Amino acid sequence: MQKYQTSLQAGKLGIGASWNKKGSVDKTSLATDSKGGYALNGKYFKFYGGEKTIISTNYAFDKHWKMTFDYSDHDYSKGYMSEKTKLPTDRRFIEKEHNRFTLNYDNNGLKANMFYHKGSSDSRYHYWKGTKLYSNSYFYGNDDVIKGIEITKDIELDSNNNLLVGAKAYNEKYNYYNFYDPSYKVATPINYAYDRNIYSVFAQLDHKFDNRHDVIIGARETWTGSSPDGTNYSEFTPQIQYSYKMTEDTSAYASVGKSFTLPTMNDMYGQGNIIRNSDIRPEVGMHYETGLKHISGDHSWKLALFKSDVKDFITNSENAQGENVAINEDTKNMGVELSCEMNKAEGFSYNWGVSFSDPKYKTPKEDNGIWKRNYGRWLLNGGVSYSVSKFNIALNASMMADRVLQKYQIPVKPYLYTSLHASYKPVKEHEFYLNMDNLLNRNDITSHVSSRYISLGRNFEVGYRFTF
Secondary structure, X not given: OEEEEEEEEEOOEEEEEEEEEEOOEOOOEOOEOOOOOEOOOOEEEEEEEEEEEEEEEEEEOOOOEEEEEEEEEEEEEEEEEEOOOXXXXXXXXXXXXXXXXXXXXXXXXXXXXXXXEEEEEEEEEEEEEOOEEEEEXXXXXXXXXXXXXXXXXXXXXXXXXXEEEEEEEEEEEEEEEEEEOOOOOOOOOEEEEEEEEEEEEEEEEEEEOOOOEEEEEEEEEEXXXXXXXXXXXXXXXXXXXXXXXXXXXXXXXXXXXXXXXOOOHHHHHOEOOEEOOOOOOOEEEEEEEEEEEEEEOOEEEEEEEEEEEEEEEEEEEEOOOOOEEEEEEEEEEEEEEEEEEEEOOOOEEEEEEEEEEOOEEEOOHHXXXXXXXXXXXXXXXXXXXXXXXOEEEEEEEEEEEEEEEOOOOEEEOOEEEEEEEEEEEEEOOEEEEEEEEXXXXXXXXXXXXXXXXXXXXXXXXXXXXXXX
């Protein structure tokens, strides 16, 4: 991998740029059969390499007004390979381009954010029939444009009450097109465009009863307008959080909140191998959490109990015809988490955490509507870092265990991710650094749905930064 980046700040103007290049990886998934199991003559994904370019600019007109503009372009290709023939049955080239513009205002508690974001994607498929290659036999692309404004006002009512109010309005525009090479397949080209407006108003009150008791009450109303096919939605989402300072070092808290997530335009109207489903419904969930926080010298502890129930969670599935489609399914989870952070005066710091939960999803009515396991039950993470003078080093690890592939309910071995970061700054303006991922060079499965994607082998990045 190659990576280059630079930045410059001159008065009110700031400019940054970076360029990344990644080489090919022979296998990014295990060879599997139609049932998701390992198959000697199955199919697997191969990554052919790619490049990514990012350019960022910002300009501060004065202390209240600021403008930013970001541009990124990502080109990469991957193939769906046959272990038996060693031929790519579906090679895919993707070019992604994103432009993001924002204009921000901040003055005396009043904030306004005007934004415009455009993303474009073009994809070409190459198909083999026997030993004959059909280049660019299938082509599809889409343009997504989001533009709008968000305004918030922070109001200090008195010494014990603070009120935040706001509103947001934006428009989503979606254009999708595809066509086949007639020599490969005769099909009518598709080209359609949709858009919708999304609005929300919200308020949040932070009330301090005294030095020990505090409550935060919030609410948001979200609704859509001018949606295609008349598929408009509206939802009210309240939230309340209470905290109690038991001692100077220990506090307890509890929160209850409702979530609301709209289906994307891709979910509703399709993209590439994902077919349209205009009947897809929004996600509505209830989330509960309670816990304790304790500080003891250089140790910070947190214990949390959590529970969530989501109605109509949006995910992708394969229908009877082998096509991908966005569907709704109910999900639930309940668990406990314990974490600790330690900051030593001699330059050492540590952190660790362990979480146990039981995430599940409910199958559709036609599949008896039963609850099945999802993802993994155990999540463990930890890290240690040491900083002295001009040298800094950090080692981190994360492991997920007791896992299953959702679609097939097949057990999957634990996933362990490790990373190392080291840097040396001889003087303030210069820095040499080393980043390493997957230190143990493990070949772990990283996905949980159907395809068995595997982690990239041990890799590292060596670099130099100069600031002026």
